[in-house]
Amino acid sequence: MNEVLNFGMVGGGYGSLIGEIHRKAATFDLKAKLVTGCFSRNYENTLSTGKKLGLNVRRLYKNFREMAEKEAKRKDKIDFVIIVTVNNSHFEIAKAFLEKGINVVCDKPLTLEAKEADQLVDFTRKNDLLGCVTYTYSGYPMVKHAREEIKKGGIGNIRMVMVEYLQEWLAMPVEKKGNKQALWRTDPKYSGRSNCVADIGSHIENIISYITGLEIESLCANLDIFVKGRALDDNAEILVKYTSGARGIYWCSQVAIGYSNGLKIRILGEKGSIEWEQENPNCMKVAYLGQPVQILFRGRDNLNPLASKVTRLPGGHPEGMYEAFANIYTNFSKALLTKKAGNSYRSEIDFPTFEDGARGVKFINLCVESSQRGACWVNL
C-alpha cells in the first residue's frame, strides 16, 4: 500500500454535516485515514460516531486536550488533526495540537481575533508545521484555472473585481424557530463580531486573493441587519481598493431570497474578463477583447496545470463540492507526505494556509470596524 497519512478529528460528531464532508474529502483520494477523534463535547456522541466509523475505542477521547496529549505520545501518532468545531474554539484547539507537533487543518475562520491567528501562523513557521484552513471554493478546478490564467497575464492587469455570495437561509428569523445552525451563527458568543461577513464574506476575500493575488489596501464596508432583533449582520456591501489600484465590490447576503449558495466571481482585466459561478462550477465564461465570448468546460477544454491536476472526471460528468473539498485535502496531504519524506514541499503548497486564514480574520474585523465607523474607508 502507498504511504497514507493518519489523522484525527475534533468535532464533526454524528449529525454534523460538515464533519461528514470533511471525512469524505480527507479520504477521497486514499491519501489519509481517520484513526482517532474527539467528535463532540458529549462523550457518548464521540463513542457512537467512532464506532460507526470503525475506530478503535481507545483512540476516542473525552476532550481535545486529552486527545492532543495522548496522541502525541503514541508511536503511530496522527499526522494531522482536523478541527470542525464552533468558531470560538478554533484557536485553543489548534494551539494544543500544534504544540504537540501535530499539523492542523482548521475550518474557517481560523480564529476570532487577528492576534490569535498571527500567533498560530508564527508557531507553524517557527516549528515547520503545516496549517491549512478549509476555504472550500479554492478547491474547484475552474478556480485554479482562473488563478493561473491571470498569473500568465491572459486577461492583462486587473481593473475591477465583483464578487457576490448570496444565500437566503436567514431571510426570516429562523434562529427563533429552532434552526440550530442559525442560532449559533447569529450569536456573537460563538461567531464573534460578525455573522454574514465572517461566514461567507470571508470566502469572497479568500477566493479573490487566491485567484488574483491582489492585496487590499483599504475598504469601505456597510454591514446590515435586515432581520429585526438580530445582533449580527446578515448582509453587507463592501467597496475595496487594492494596492495595485484595482477596485472591487464584494456583496454577501443571507437574506437573498431565491439564492441557495450563489457565489459568483467576475474579474475584469485590461485584455479580458473571467466569470465563474459556484452553483455551476464545471464551466467558466471567458471573454478576450475583440473575440467571441468563450465557455470553458472542465474536462473538455485545455485547463492550466493546477486545474488539470485536480480534474477527475471526463467533460460533461459533473464534479461538485465534495470533489472541491477533496482537492484541498489531497493537495494538503501531498505536501505533508513530501515534507515527511524530507523533501522540499513549499513549492507544492496549493491549499489555503494559516497565512490565508490570518488575513481572513483581519478582513472580517476590518469590515466590522469600517461599518461601525459609518461605513468609512479604513486601511488594512
Next chain:
Amino acid sequence: MNEVLNFGMVGGGYGSLIGEIHRKAATFDLKAKLVTGCFSRNYENTLSTGKKLGLNVRRLYKNFREMAEKEAKRKDKIDFVIIVTVNNSHFEIAKAFLEKGINVVCDKPLTLEAKEADQLVDFTRKNDLLGCVTYTYSGYPMVKHAREEIKKGGIGNIRMVMVEYLQEWLAMPVEKKGNKQALWRTDPKYSGRSNCVADIGSHIENIISYITGLEIESLCANLDIFVKGRALDDNAEILVKYTSGARGIYWCSQVAIGYSNGLKIRILGEKGSIEWEQENPNCMKVAYLGQPVQILFRGRDNLNPLASKVTRLPGGHPEGMYEAFANIYTNFSKALLTKKAGNSYRSEIDFPTFEDGARGVKFINLCVESSQRGACWVNL
C-alpha cells in the same frame, strides 16, 4: 383617421443611429407623425435627412431657434419636439421650445447642471407643458410588471438593490482611434463632469426609482478612470442608502470586456426577490420565500396592467429595444392627446418626466462630488 400628434426633431440627422431609433419609436404605434426638423448644425444634412423622410422643405430649419419661432407661429404647429443633440445643448434647446409652448421629449441626461434641470421642471409645471426624458429601459414590459409587483407588496419591503450596467466599448482608448461616439462621451466639454455615470449610471438611478420608488438619502461613489489619459470616468462603484433604510449597490462600467449592454437588476424584499436582464428582456426571475423560483415570460404569464398594456406580441415572440422605446413615446403621446382633449391626464403619466430627469442630473453630480471627496458619503 384617429387623431395623430405632429412632432419635430432637433438633431438626429442622417447617420445618427439614435435619431433613427427615436423616429421609429415615436411613430411605432401611429400616434405621432414627424413633420419638421433641424436635424443637424449642418443645413445640408438637415435637408437631405428631411428629403429622405419625405418632409416639406419649408419645415426644414437651419437652427433650433428659427425652428422654435417659426413653428410656434404656424396654425398647425407641432405638438412636441424631440431633442437628440449632444448633452451640453439639451438645456437651451428645451428652453427655447418650452417658451414657445411646445412640449418636449429630450434624450438623457436632461441637462448638465441641476439648476438648469430645475428651471425646466419649474417652467413645465407653471405652464402646464409635458416634458419627457427618454430613459429607454423603463419602457420594457417586464420592468413595468416589476414596478407594480413591488407596489402591490408582492416581495414585501425592499431590503437590498443591486444593479449593474456593464459595457465593454471603452475598454481601450478608442476615442484616440477615430470612434466619434467615444470622442464626445469622454470629453468634458460635451459630457460635463462625468462620462460613465452620466451615460449609464444614470439609467440605473432612473430604473430603480421607477421600479421601487425608493429615494436616495446618501451615497458613496468611487469613479474610476481605468484607461490612461482619459479625463472622465469609465467605471464606477456606488453604495446607496435609501430613506427607507434599504441599501443599494450600483455598478456601471464601460470597460467590462464580454459585456455589450448588460443592465441587470436585482431587488431583494422581505418576502421575495426580482431579477431582470435587459439583454434578455422578455422574461424575469421571481422568487418568493419558500416557493420554487419562477421564470415569468412576457406574453405567457399574467402581467400587471401597466405591463400588459404595452405588450404587443404573443409569448415567445421576442420584443426588443425598439418596442421598449416605442412604449415611452406611446405613453407620452396618449397623455398628450388626453391633455389636448382637455381631459385630466396626470394619472395617465407612465413615462420618465422632467422631474425624473432633474433627479438624474443631481444623482450624477452627487456621485462626482462623492468621488472627488475620496468616495465619502454625501447626502442628496
Next chain:
Amino acid sequence: MNEVLNFGMVGGGYGSLIGEIHRKAATFDLKAKLVTGCFSRNYENTLSTGKKLGLNVRRLYKNFREMAEKEAKRKDKIDFVIIVTVNNSHFEIAKAFLEKGINVVCDKPLTLEAKEADQLVDFTRKNDLLGCVTYTYSGYPMVKHAREEIKKGGIGNIRMVMVEYLQEWLAMPVEKKGNKQALWRTDPKYSGRSNCVADIGSHIENIISYITGLEIESLCANLDIFVKGRALDDNAEILVKYTSGARGIYWCSQVAIGYSNGLKIRILGEKGSIEWEQENPNCMKVAYLGQPVQILFRGRDNLNPLASKVTRLPGGHPEGMYEAFANIYTNFSKALLTKKAGNSYRSEIDFPTFEDGARGVKFINLCVESSQRGACWVNL
C-alpha cells in the same frame, strides 16, 4: 424623398394581430407605404381599419377581386399586395393580383395544394413577377449568419440536423372554449390536411432549407392528435433523410406545456456545430472541433454580410420579431426597387420566395401522407 413602393393589403383588419405586424414590418425601414386595402370580408371593418390607417376611402374595397381590378387600372397602382387571410384563400387571392401584374407577398403556407403552389410559381416566373412568402424566422440576423457560415464551410459537411418547434397553446381543447385562432387552425376546412405540421412544422422545413441548402430525399413522419376530439395533428415527429446523406429530426408540438414559441435549431457538421433559439435570437452558440464553445452576439461579433446588413442596433440592444419580419420586407422591397429600376435583381433575393412556399406545401403534404401510411418512409 427616396423612392418608396406602394402596397395594398388583403386581410389584416382591425383586431388582427398578424395584420398589424405585417404593416409595421413592411414600413419599418420606410421603403414601402400602405395605400389601399380590403382588410376584411366585412366592409365596415375594412372602412374603419382604413380610416384608422389614414387611407383614402376610395381605395378601400369590398372584396379582393374588385381591389385587384381597380388598382390594376390606376396609374399609381400598387407595387405589391400583402395577403394575410385564412390559409385556404391564399391561392385565389394571389392568383388574382398576379394576373393583374401585381407582385405578391403571402403569409405561409402559400397554398393548401402543391398544384396550386406550382401554378403560382410558374406564373411569377413566366411574367417576371416577384413572390414572397413570409416565413418569419429566416429574417433573423443570426439565422442569416448561420446560413453563410455553413456556405463558407465553417462547420464542414453537415451530418445531422435537429430542429424543434414547441408551443403549448393547444395543450387543452381551447378551440371548444372560444379561442378563435384555435378554432380555424384545428378545422380542416380552413387549415387543410394538417394543423401543427402546416403551421409550425413548415417553419422548420423552411429555415433548415434556408440555412443549410439541404434537400429532403425522403422522410418518415408521425402526426399525433393528443387532444381528444381534434381532427388535425397537434404534434409530430419527423425523421428526414437528405440527398447529401445527412440526417434530420424535426419535432413540432402545440402541446408542449412550458413553451411559448420554442423554435430551436441545431446543426452538426464535420468540423463544428451551430445552435440557435428563436426566443433568445440575438446570440448563437458555435462550437468548432477542439476549440472552446463560443457564444456569438449580434452587434458585438463579426457577422457574415447578409446578417450584418440587417443588423440595426448595437450589441446588447435586443432586436426581436418585428425586426426579423421587417428584414423580409426590406429585402423584398430592395429587390423590387432594383427590378423597377430595370436592373438585375435575382442575385439580391434574400427572402423566402414562392419556390420556397411551394416546397413547403409539398413538405406538409408528404408528412401527412407518411403518417397516414403508418409513419413509413416516403420520397419527395
Next chain:
Amino acid sequence: MNEVLNFGMVGGGYGSLIGEIHRKAATFDLKAKLVTGCFSRNYENTLSTGKKLGLNVRRLYKNFREMAEKEAKRKDKIDFVIIVTVNNSHFEIAKAFLEKGINVVCDKPLTLEAKEADQLVDFTRKNDLLGCVTYTYSGYPMVKHAREEIKKGGIGNIRMVMVEYLQEWLAMPVEKKGNKQALWRTDPKYSGRSNCVADIGSHIENIISYITGLEIESLCANLDIFVKGRALDDNAEILVKYTSGARGIYWCSQVAIGYSNGLKIRILGEKGSIEWEQENPNCMKVAYLGQPVQILFRGRDNLNPLASKVTRLPGGHPEGMYEAFANIYTNFSKALLTKKAGNSYRSEIDFPTFEDGARGVKFINLCVESSQRGACWVNL
C-alpha cells in the same frame, strides 16, 4: 461499527477511470468495503492495484474463475462482486459469480445478447440473488424526483418524450489515432452490434423507463455511421411508440461537436412538463399548465421521498456524478443488507436491476434490427 458489506471487483485495474469511479461510489457512504479483486487480465496490474488499495495479496486473483471459486469457499466470502470489464465478457463473469451464490453489480450493457441477459435474470430470480446494472443517471436525485412526480400524476398522462444524449468524442476517427476507449467501442468484437446506441442510447432507454414507467411497443431506428471507415454506429435517431399511446424521440450522438455528455430529458404530460439536463443536474425545470415555469433546486425545494433520501448537501452546494453513482451503490447495499438480515427487501429496490439490464439489451438489438431493415417500425 455498523454492518458493512464486503465486495470484490473484476476489472478496474490501475489506469481505469471507471474502476476508480465504481470503487469510490461503492464505498462513498461506508456501506461496503473492497476486500478482493481480479483487476486485470494482467496479474501484475492486479497485484499493483491491490497493493495500492491496501488489499491482502492472498485475495488478489489471476482470473475471475479462480476468484469466484476461492472466494465462494471463504467463511468471510464477499457479499457482491462488481464487474467493470469490456462488454463482451460481462455474461460469463456474472454467471460465474452468481453460480457461486454471490450477488452481482455489472456495468452496462448487462450482456451482448438478449438470451444471455434473460438467463442471468432467471438465475437471480430462482436463486434469490440481487443483480444490479450501473445505469449511472438514474442515481441523480432530480431524476428520482421526476419519477415520483410523474407517478403521483403531477403532469398527468404522458404524451411525448424527447431525450437526447450528445457527445463529441468520436467526431473524428480517433480510434485510428491511439484512443483506446474509442478503439474497443467502435470494434464489433468487443461492443457487439452497436456502438452509439449500446453505449449511450441504452442510457436513454433506461432513464425513460425509470422515470416514466412507459413500455416501448414499437420503434423505428436509423443508425448512422458518420465517420467513414467505422463498422458501428456513431449517431442514431429513434422514434418510439409506447404501449400507452405516448410517443418518443430518442437521439444519441457521438459526433455532436460542442457536447461533452449532454443527456437531456423532456417529458410532456397532459397537465405539465419536466425537463432535466445531466450536465447541470442539481436543478430541474417544471411547467404546469397555466402557471409560471418553475426551476426546482436540489436541497432547496421540497423533493419527493426517493430524491430527498439521496440528497446529501444543502442547496447550492453542487452534487455531481460521483454522488449519483454512489446512490446506486448505497441503495443496492441497503437492499442487500436488508436481505442479509432476513427481511423483506423487494420494496426497497431503487436501483437498476438485471431486469432493466435485459430490457436494455433487447432495446439495443431492436434498434439495430430496425435500422438494418431500412429504419422500418419493429415491435418489441
